[in-house]
Amino acid sequence: MALTCARHARDVAISAAFALAAVFVSPVLAQGTPPPGDLASVLTQSKVTVGADGVQNGGEAGIASITVTLTNCAASVYATTQTGAGGDYSFAVPAGATTLCVVETNEGDHRSTGASVGTTALPSGTPTSVGGTSYTYNRATDSISFTVGAAANYTGINFGDVPDNAFTTNGQQSAAPGTTLYYPHTFIAGSAGTVTFSTAGVATPSVPGWSEVVHNDTNCNGRFDSGEPLITGGVALTAGQQLCILVKEFVPANAPVGGENTVTVTASFAYTNANPALNAAATRIDLTIVSRAGLTLVKSVSATSALPGAVITYTITYSNVSAEALTSVTIRDATPAFTTYVSASCGAPPAGLTCTPPASPTTAPAVGATGGITWNFGGSLAPGASSAVSFQVQVNN
Numbered sequence: 001m002a003l004t005c006a007r008h009a010r011d012v013a014i015s016a017a018f019a020l021a022a023v024f025v026s027p028v029l030a031q032g033t034p035p036p037g038d039l040a041s042v043l044t045q046s047k048v049t050v051g052a053d054g055v056q057n058g059g060e061a062g063i064a065s066i067t068v069t070l071t072n073c074a075a076s077v078y079a080t081t082q083t084g085a086g087g088d089y090s091f092a093v094p095a096g097a098t099t100l101c102v103v104e105t106n107e108g109d110h111r112s113t114g115a116s117v118g119t120t121a122l123p124s125g126t127p128t129s130v131g132g133t134s135y136t137y138n139r140a141t142d143s144i145s146f147t148v149g150a151a152a153n154y155t156g157i158n159f160g161d162v163p164d165n166a167f168t169t170n171g172q173q174s175a176a177p178g179t180t181l182y183y184p185h186t187f188i189a190g191s192a193g194t195v196t197f198s199t200a201g202v203a204t205p206s207v208p209g210w211s212e213v214v215h216n217d218t219n220c221n222g223r224f225d226s227g228e229p230l231i232t233g234g235v236a237l238t239a240g241q242q243l244c245i246l247v248k249e250f251v252p253a254n255a256p257v258g259g260e261n262t263v264t265v266t267a268s269f270a271y272t273n274a275n276p277a278l279n280a281a282a283t284r285i286d287l288t289i290v291s292r293a294g295l296t297l298v299k300s301v302s303a304t305s306a307l308p309g310a311v312i313t314y315t316i317t318y319s320n321v322s323a324e325a326l327t328s329v330t331i332r333d334a335t336p337a338f339t340t341y342v343s344a345s346c347g348a349p350p351a352g353l354t355c356t357p358p359a360s361p362t363t364a365p366a367v368g369a370t371g372g373i374t375w376n377f378g379g380s381l382a383p384g385a386s387s388a389v390s391f392q393v394q395v396n397n
């Protein structure tokens, strides 16, 4: 919210200087730039201001130190200046000039929205008559063109710029198959408008079932709290307003460990009162890597050494150390070297988790043979839950 306050402070501070508009001749003389013979025809006290409508209103600030150039709308540059503290600039109209273009060079973190002459907005691309002169604003070139006529001066030729929107930050997390996780992002509107969020994921390998929804992180704590609603449509924001969101990512149960899903989160923003309509998009990336980080396995053996022919027992203790329930739990092991398979047990799974089939491993070697042993579990392993499986082997003679 600090950013919001800063922008408001700037608005107030610079708008105070806007009152200078009533005395525009004075600064021109003080600058001493126009040759005396040209003083009858000046272009002055125009502004670079804030707001998508291009009209300075509602306490919107002028912007200082902006480069403004006067050209013949072609290759000839008549003059270049910088706006003053209140966003003001002025030029002398060159003798003999017919067509003039005032061209603005935005601040790097600002976006051109509109323009105006006085309180009359200039829709981009549409010639608009003000005081008998036709002005045309071109948003793409950020220029206002007009033909020099009988008017002694041309005042209030204003550009409207807005601060860019801010959208933070990229995310990366590891998660187990079958779990959900949340990626926090913050959007700050540079101007009034409506933001809409969308997501697009690319899974590697291409496993179906990845999905995302966007929640409003109402209390901006970066975590999902009960009752924080889905965002499914546009959200209207005022200039400087912050919106915290959570992208909820679902990892499909069949996502392989080591697989990835890259989600591009797009914040599409439609500016209020921009004419013609103006949109801006900002993106962030959330990368999910499939891991078994939530499941820990600890293996122990009944004897660290054994004579030939002895039967020893291996116990594998599994625990869910994550905050999410784990599904599709699978444990794999194999008969050690110099041993053969005897038996295996599924132990006593915690509530909610079931061995498939019950009480025995899903796959195992024949008795006296060697190979892999797999325990597949149905249901889910609750956060903090733990149990163990075991198998027995006989040391070779």
Ligand SMILES: [Ca+2]
Pocket: 050, 051, 052, 053, 054, 055, 056, 057, 058, 060
């Ligand atoms: Ca405005």
Ligand SMILES: [Ca+2]
Pocket: 104, 105, 106, 111, 112, 113, 142, 159, 160, 161
């Ligand atoms: Ca501009």
Ligand SMILES: [Ca+2]
Pocket: 217, 218, 219, 220, 221, 222, 223, 224, 225, 228
């Ligand atoms: Ca929250």
